[in-house]
Amino acid sequence: MTCTIVWLRDDLRVADNPALAAAIEHGEPVVVVYILDEVSPGIRPLGGATKWWLHHSLVALSDKVRRLGGELILKQGASADIIRELLRETNASALYWNRRYGKPERDLDASIKEYAKASGVDAHSFQANVLFEPWTVRTGNDTPYTVFTPFWKSCVNRPTPPRLPIPAPTEFIPPATQPASDELDSWNLLPTSPNWALAFDHRWNVGENGAHQALERFFDSRITRYAKGRDFPSEYSTSELSPHLRWGEISPFQIWHATDEFRRKMGNTPEITTNATKFLSELGWREFSYNLLYHWPELATVNFDARFDHFPWGPADPDILDAWQQGRTGIPLVDAGMRELWQTGYMHNRVRMVAASFLIKNLLIDWRIGEAWFWDTLVDADPASNAASWQWVAGSGADAAPYFRVFNPKLQAEKFDPKGEYLHRYLGDYEHPMLSGYPEPIIDLLETRNRALEAFKTLGDIPRQIRPPVVDL
Known part of the structure; x- marks a missing residue:
């Protein structure tokens, strides 16, 4: 007897899963497998926080698959070897999966x-996991987009x-007979000694059901203040869907059409339209990031703008870097953000930009060091968005912020956390951390800002040098 194998990766859901739907339609028995592959060439090992999320997501998915009559098969190792063995063992006639867009993943999938x-x-x-596949969105000159606004305009204006x-x-x-499966606990995805994710369980509802509950909560109580409220870290105005999207517990198609339906239901008022449009544009940034990753596969390790290969990053002083990572810089908004990250595996987007700018520009530490830290500590660490966003802040990326834009954490706190609510939430031992009693900063903001501007001047008047996109043969 033959069967169809469904190979799941970053698509841990049963609804709007084209590979699973096609396998069921194929009419044969279905084997659903997830492979934890951190050994195939070029595959980036997961960070600690995403491993925590993956464990719980697989628990939730396993329950979903079991309710459909099947079993989620877990395997660890090189995907090509495991898939070959499964094809032989099950006498499979078909193998289906949903596409990925990083080059090592594409090369692996092509070989399989x-x-x-x-x-x-x-x-x-x-x-399954992007609204617009990268090779389908091109400029009038048949080149990849390198600026977000025209990219997203091209996407949303499709017929x-x-x-x-x-x-x-x-x-x-x-x-x-099902193939043998690993025990999930044997993968040791959850931290122990110490369990630094102890509070994560209270913060997140992992899994496909949790993703849709988060979307419903957003529509019920948050979307009407999203466009403005999303900049204020003390407010609960964002969807918090990013980790669910990262693991494909919800698809961008589901979010797009649910938003469209909500807009029609509410009568397309100017307020709803403004907020919904802004919300979908953030989904667009994710699309843009995957467009970049597809055409520039080394987005997490190589400057998009080649000028920055010569930028004089300072040596990463271990004590200074440690202070940033642990939220001990003496800069309240930066420290609050880094402590939010430690406590929840997440950081508000406005504060992410401030913390990243502080590391890159005030401390003159290479953006790749920050990107790697977020990769390890964020539950939504995404191979495209994380790298694209760090390069954006550094000034080395596509559609980059001007190099002279150095976020002032003090002014950002005064503007976006005027009552100090966010600061107090994560720096609770200091009642008024902006005003008095807070430890002295490890650096002077004005002095280091000027130092950063001087460093950027070393690039001179050289125009941007965008690296050519990788051409797929």
């Missing part, structure tokens, strides 16, 4: 597809909107 087809297995991949989400299946046929 080639092997499967050479073995007589029907291998197909599907669009046809993104496809409708695929309904969740009600059941599928499992094979008579």
